[in-house]
Amino acid sequence: MDFKLSEHEKMIQRTARDFTERSVRPVAMEIDRKCEFPFELAREMGSMGYFGLPYPPEYGGGGAGYISYVLVIEQLCRAAMVAGAIIGVNSLAEESIFRYGSKGQKQRFLVALAKGEKLSSFAFTEAATGSDPRAIETRARPDGDDYVITGQKQFVALSPASQVAVVFAREEKDETGRLSAFIVETSSPGYHMRHPCETLGVRGLCPAVIYLDDVRVPKENLLGEPATGYGIMLEAISVGKLAVAAEAVGVGQGALELSLNYARDRKAYGSPIAELLSIKWLLAEMASRVEASRWLTYKTAFLRDQGAGITKESAMAKLFASQAAVDVTRMAMQVHGAYGYMKDMEIERLYRDAKLTEIYEGVSEIQRVIIADHLLREKG
Numbered sequence: 473m474d475f476k477l478s479e480h481e482k483m484i485q486r487t488a489r490d491f492t493e494r495s496v497r498p499v500a501m502e503i504d505r506k507c508e509f510p511f512e513l514a515r516e517m518g519s520m521g522y523f524g525l526p527y528p529p530e531y532g533g534g535g536a537g538y539i540s541y542v543l544v545i546e547q548l549c550r551a552a553m554v555a556g557a558i559i560g561v562n563s564l565a566e567e568s569i570f571r572y573g574s575k576g577q578k579q580r581f582l583v584a585l586a587k588g589e590k591l592s593s594f595a596f597t598e599a600a601t602g603s604d605p606r607a608i609e610t611r612a613r614p615d616g617d618d619y620v621i622t623g624q625k626q627f628v629a630l631s632p633a634s635q636v637a638v639v640f641a642r643e644e645k646d647e648t649g650r651l652s653a654f655i656v657e658t659s660s661p662g663y664h665m666r667h668p669c670e671t672l673g674v675r676g677l678c679p680a681v682i683y684l685d686d687v688r689v690p691k692e693n694l695l696g697e698p699a700t701g702y703g704i705m706l707e708a709i710s711v712g713k714l715a716v717a718a719e720a721v722g723v724g725q726g727a728l729e730l731s732l733n734y735a736r737d738r739k740a741y742g743s744p745i746a747e748l749l750s751i752k753w754l755l756a757e758m759a760s761r762v763e764a765s766r767w768l769t770y771k772t773a774f775l776r777d778q779g780a781g782i783t784k785e786s787a788m789a790k791l792f793a794s795q796a797a798v799d800v801t802r803m804a805m806q807v808h809g810a811y812g813y814m815k816d817m818e819i820e821r822l823y824r825d826a827k828l829t830e831i832y833e834g835v836s837e838i839q840r841v842i843i844a845d846h847l848l849r850e851k852g
């Protein structure tokens with residue numbers, strides 16, 4: 473067992489930390505206030521190579537692996553979760569195309585995404601469901617050399633910025649009701665975005681309702697085989713959950729750092745509050761939970777780098793790290809007292825951001841079901 477990062481990974485971590493202080497922290501509050509997609513920040517992250525870290529250079533990536541991927545997301549989220557979340561959401565389509573796309577699809581779509589020249593969305597959720605694939609109503613009808621897709625998708629993140637979306641729909645004639653996955657160019661006639669929803673936290677991620685009004689998609693844009701979309705979604709989202717776990721670690725670490733600084737500076741009864749046992753307890757709890765989340769996340773990334781499936785491990789990492797992020801930001805708020813509750817304090821934003829990690833890319837309840845099903849299968 474080796475808990476050391478390689479020299480290359482340490483360099484990527486250091487660079488991401490510097491980038492975060494130089495380019496993310498200074499704009500974090502403004503992105504939150506405006507609740508608009510941060511195009512300039514996304515462009516800078518693209519030029520740093522952050523959208524292609526795990527993918528091979530032949531497909532526009534950096535070939536740096538999934539450990540580097542989580543290290544970068546963690547660093548970015550110390551200052552603003554939205555920055556890491558943009559990378560995480562973008563990698564859902566990237567991962568789908570990388571694992572299931574044809575050589576032509578990879579050249580046509582993945583290269584531009586990994587280089588950060590284009591961004592992508594992942595459109596699974598609908599008004600009636602985000603958890604139950606059987607309730608997906610979007611339809612794909614074969615018509616000559618095309619599919620014609622009709623339906624409505626809910627909470628599609630990155631919508632104002634994405635040129636490509638992986639869309640899940642069921643073929644009209646498929647009696648089994650199984651889903652297929654399609655690569656859709658968002659400039660296609662009939663692909664319409666409604667104004668992005670205003671969110672509690674992670675503002676700037678811009679989830680929006682997407683209308684698919686008879687969108688024509690060439691048959692060559694079908695990902696994998698017909699009716700295999702659910703498997704594609706599960707595989708892509710296993711990396712998405714790894715990203716969410718890294719986001720949670722970053723938010724927790726950011727909250728811990730702010731709390732340590734505040735506890736050293738803030739005085740009560742003539743001494744820093746850091747000397748109070750109650751504050752020490754909070755700091756110790758926070759640090760322990762962040763550290764445990766970090767190693768669960770790194771281990772999952774390590775397994776992915778070995779080529780392993782990580783459905784169970786990423787569910788565990790997301791479940792644990794997201795709970796920890798919510799708990800740690802709540803404790804950090806307590807350390808900050810009334811000042812933490814003020815809009816101009818960073819901790820207030822981290823507190824709001826953390827909650828999303830328990831919800832998107834599968835709520836915690838679903839992660840528990842996935843983990844338990846795996847455990848029961850392993851025992852059987």
Ligand SMILES: Cc1cc2nc3c(=O)[nH]c(=O)nc-3n(C[C@H](O)[C@H](O)[C@H](O)COP(=O)(O)OP(=O)(O)OC[C@H]3O[C@@H](n4cnc5c(N)ncnc54)[C@H](O)[C@@H]3O)c2cc1C
Nearest residue numbers: 594595596597601602603627628629679832833834835837
């Ligand atoms: C900011 C944001 C960005 C998002 N981005 C995207 C995106 O880019 N693409 C996309 O497709 N979706 C996206 N989503 C949607 C998100 O992934 C779903 O909302 C999420 O998976 C939950 O689905 P739901 O809201 O339909 O919850 P529901 O399925 O309605 O569940 C509601 C609650 O019921 C309980 N529950 C549900 N199922 C079970 C179960 N099997 N066992 C036990 N309890 C259960 C849980 O308590 C759950 O919280 C985004 C959401 C947000 C908020």
